[in-house]
Amino acid sequence: MLRKILIPLKLKESFNKISDLADFLTKMGAQDVVLLHIGRSAGVKGRRNRVLLERYGGSLKEYSFRVRTSLRSGSVRREILKAAAEKECDSICLSFKKKNWVEQAIMGSVVKDTIRLSELPVCVYKKGSEKRDEGMRVLYASSFSAVDSQLLALLAPMRTELILLHVGRRAPDPRAEEERNQKVRRSFELLAQSLPDTTTVLDRFSLVGQAERKIIRTARKKGVDLILMGKADSRARSGPILGSTAEMVSYNAPCSVLIIPNPAVQRGART
Incomplete structure (x- = not known):
């Protein structure tokens, strides 16, 4: 918290x-x-x-x-x-x-x-970006990593309308694309099951393209108050979202942005 x-x-x-x-x-x-x-x-x-x-x-x-x-x-x-x-x-x-x-x-x-x-x-x-007097509308940009549930637990103190977003790459053929879409839908369902009681899923989007552009565009279109996103450990080659993407989103987003580093990095910082 x-x-x-x-x-x-x-x-x-x-x-x-x-x-x-x-x-x-x-x-x-x-x-x-x-x-x-x-x-x-x-x-x-x-x-x-x-x-x-x-x-x-x-x-x-x-x-x-x-x-x-x-x-x-x-x-x-x-x-x-x-x-x-x-x-x-x-x-x-x-x-x-x-x-x-x-x-x-x-x-x-x-x-x-x-x-x-x-x-x-x-x-x-970002001052003045909130649209609501009570609660928040939050966009969570997920790469379906193992740390999703830990990041979403941060929403527990808030009354939250949550928009789930995944930005990926289009598969090379229609059959593979359908399999990818099915996997995304299953992952969204698992995310929804891990949410705090104070959080309601408002919408879900699976998009293809450049991550930072899709995140910013969705945030603007849906009138969100806060973007929540993980940041990959720069020392590793995998993780929630690359640090450069997190930096670009924070700079250009129309609303406030909360960026969470890999929980393993946070644990290392405390020991």
Whole structure:
């Protein structure tokens, strides 16, 4: 479960944005929040940064979160991962919005690097993407791997309308294609049986083509609030979804994206 979340801040966020983020995290079942700013910690600037962090923390406490703050200096990418480990967080939440091309390049790079390097789940939050006041509509992009049930268990704290999606390759002949489709249907049935009681399957799609494009297009068409997807261990050659696909989806999706690394990688990070 995603209970303790690290949230890096630029300290330029509006309090309305923080309020929207708090609503989102509440739906996700979060209980503890660590607010992180990477910047100057000494002198007048450092004091100002601490005051701002505490103000943001106070805003989140109104939503009954337990809040801690952390002010660090150094490399943004390195300090995000380091703080998450030291504060014993179980996930990282990055707020992202495409802006001008310079900010887009800088922030996009931080988001992609965090997704690629993190051994914890990473949520890329996009303000205003939620369509519902209660519950969430979630798109789960599955490759029918052994870890599907572990990833879908993360939905337990939420009331969820779930859309199941599988993107594969078309078989070389009609008979093989029909066999592939039958296998996909059986796999969808097994997935549906493993879902938490709080989750209802709204739709199922089996598509062929480029994974990231089909995921993004389906999310937009179905008006989802969150895309849930696994990320393959880059050290192995198999797994839920390649890291590069996860990065591209997080960057271009019309909604928030939660990316979960291979559970074996997470277990290794804790030992």
